[in-house]
Amino acid sequence: MKEYIVETRSLKKYYQMGENTVKALDGVDFRVKDQEFVAIIGKSGSGKSTLLHMLGGLDVPTEGEVLIEGKCLLGLKKEQLAIFRRRKIGFIFQNYNLVPDLNVYENVILPVELDGRKVDVEYVDGILELLGLSEKREALPGTLSGGQQQRAAIARALASKPAIILADEPTGNLDSVTSHDVLGLLKMAAKQFSQTLILITHDRDIAQLADRIVHIEDGKIVGDTGKGSDSYA
Ligand SMILES: Nc1ncnc2c1ncn2[C@@H]1O[C@H](COP(=O)(O)OP(=O)(O)OP(=O)(O)O)[C@@H](O)[C@H]1O
Numbered sequence: 001m002k003e004y005i006v007e008t009r010s011l012k013k014y015y016q017m018g019e020n021t022v023k024a025l026d027g028v029d030f031r032v033k034d035q036e037f038v039a040i041i042g043k044s045g046s047g048k049s050t051l052l053h054m055l056g057g058l059d060v061p062t063e064g065e066v067l068i069e070g071k072c073l074l075g076l077k078k079e080q081l082a083i084f085r086r087r088k089i090g091f092i093f094q095n096y097n098l099v100p101d102l103n104v105y106e107n108v109i110l111p112v113e114l115d116g117r118k119v120d121v122e123y124v125d126g127i128l129e130l131l132g133l134s135e136k137r138e139a140l141p142g143t144l145s146g147g148q149q150q151r152a153a154i155a156r157a158l159a160s161k162p163a164i165i166l167a168d169e170p171t172g173n174l175d176s177v178t179s180h181d182v183l184g185l186l187k188m189a190a191k192q193f194s195q196t197l198i199l200i201t202h203d204r205d206i207a208q209l210a211d212r213i214v215h216i217e218d219g220k221i222v223g224d225t226g227k228g229s230d231s232y233a
Pocket residue numbers: 015017022023024042043044045046047048049050051
């Protein structure tokens with residue numbers, strides 16, 4: 001295993017808006033160790049989502065590199081990138097993106113099935129149990145509370161056993177008590193299944209759950225605190 005599971009080198013993403021260049025990311029050197037939990041904080045428009053999208057291979061940098069387990073994403077062909085995303089990365093977004101016609105269990109195993117892999121039923125049952133969803137396996141998403149839907153989305157992200165979980169404001173639609181509960185469960189699950197967790201949040205209380213807090217401003221890392229951090233600021 002490489003020292004860093006995730007690494008960016010001088011990562012830049014510029015958008016040309018007429019005469020103006022928006023520097024969404026402006027030279028980001030970001031490193032995450034295997035099984036670390038890192039929270040990314042920063043004001044709206046500071047570049048958090050852009051960074052997360054680059055890490056997950058959902059977008060291509062203007063300059064610089066993203067390395068996952070030491071492998072440069074830019075070197076991958078389209079098909080290889082799609083396989084990489086399905087196998088290595090679990091995404092959790094603010095709007096849960098559950099399929100309304102499928103029940104909780106079917107939603108959770110969908111990415112594994114789409115990848116043509118055999119479902120590890122015992123493992124999935126363990127995740128549902130851990131997230132308090134065992135009773136809701138057969139329920140349709142529309143009949144669940146926001147917190148339950150988000151837990152189902154977390155279960156789905158965990159089910160394919162990805163090495164890395166990327167979560168973009170996963171509790172943005174939940175009240176603060178539910179947010180804390182859901183995030184606590186996500187943290188516990190990531191630990192239990194030896195996953196690396198990178199989470200964007202506006203909420204400083206939630207960020208405190210992480211091993212490290214990385215602060216982004218105007219597309220640059222301006223602070224990096226917590227155990228195991230390198231010093232950037
Ligand atoms: N497709 C795009 N075209 C043009 N500009 C973009 C695009 N995507 C992002 N930006 C700009 O890049 C900057 C960073 O955006 P980003 O979404 O990464 O911020 P953020 O920190 O995630 O914000 P929020 O907390 O509001 O989600 C912003 O100025 C945004 O307007």
